[in-house]
Amino acid sequence: MAKRDAVLKKPKDTKGTIIRLLKYVADFKWVLVGALILCLTSNILSLLGPYLAGKAIKEAAAGVGKVNFDNVYYYAIRMLIFYLSSSALSISINMIMMYMSRRISRKMRKDVFDKLMKFRLCKNLCFSDFEIRIFTSQKAVVLIYHLPIYCFYVFILLF
16 A cells, blocks of 8 residues: 555556456347346436335325225335346346456456467467366466476476
């Protein structure tokens, strides 16, 4: 954590970094549009709940003996349906965003792996199929952590 009086340095190429990240997200633009529509629908449904609750309270507060329970039940059931639909949409939005983030991070890891394989020293490495599977899975840190050890090993073998 930075000290209170410390001068924070700004990143050098913020715009370029954002553009590179947007290239990864651009593959999922229709998924993002769909998630945005689901998000708006979910929020509208959750905002209709208090409106219907007010209507139900107005019907119930008509006075002693004048309460129309059919209307109260109607509004209560609609309120329940809207709230359940809103929560189901929220869960689906979360699942869609998790799927998208996993796919984007997998593509980023693959690009990093491909870039590492372009180095001259790394071309001499013989990665087993198991190690490549580890890298392409969600445990990319294992291979990135061991890569300097492999490079050092190859360096020693070459000389």
